[in-house]
Amino acid sequence: MKSFKLEYRLDKSKEQVWEAFFNELNQWWTSDFHTNSRTKSFHIETKLGGKMYEDFGGGKGLVWGEVIGVDYPRSLQVRGMLSGEFGGPALSYEKFTFDEEAGTTTLTYRVEFIGDITEKSLKSLESGWKTIFADYFIPFCTK
Numbered sequence: 572m573k574s575f576k577l578e579y580r581l582d583k584s585k586e587q588v589w590e591a592f593f594n595e596l597n598q599w600w601t602s603d604f605h606t607n608s609r610t611k612s613f614h615i616e617t618k619l620g621g622k623m624y625e626d627f628g629g630g631k632g633l634v635w636g637e638v639i640g641v642d643y644p645r646s647l648q649v650r651g652m653l654s655g656e657f658g659g660p661a662l663s664y665e666k667f668t669f670d671e672e673a674g675t676t677t678l679t680y681r682v683e684f685i686g687d688i689t690e691k692s693l694k695s696l697e698s699g700w701k702t703i704f705a706d707y708f709i710p711f712c713t714k
Contacts, residue, residue: 575682577701581678591708623638648665658693662684666679
């Protein structure tokens with residue numbers, strides 16, 4: 572099993588960070604992290620059985636994973652599928668955790684992979700998620 576974990580601190584309540592992360596996603600998630608030029612929007616549905624997916628429109632798109640755990644506003648878990656095209660084949664288990672202390676929320680993203688994933692793919696995925704958080708989400712939350 573291979574994994575990585577990222578942590579970021581924000582001077583906001585966990586409810587505010589949750590809202591910005593999931594419900595305002597398309598205000599900060601850049602098209603640089605879409606897998607297809609036809610992607611119109613990206614979604615992470617915050618309900619059991621919901622999807623993490625790219626919407627191409629017209630019933631087309633790409634599912635990144637299925638929501639398997641929701642504990643609002645503390646955590647959300649996704650089980651994903653990583654095809655060979657994206658560095659697998661592998662299953663991924665992702666968890667977004669929101670821990671608040673004295674008005675500051677620590678957002679933790681942890682992902683574990685089971686299957687055939689190379690170190691190069693793992694480092695590429697970790698670098699991509701670091702960019703998503705550090706260059707897009709954190710600045711969006713602090714403006």
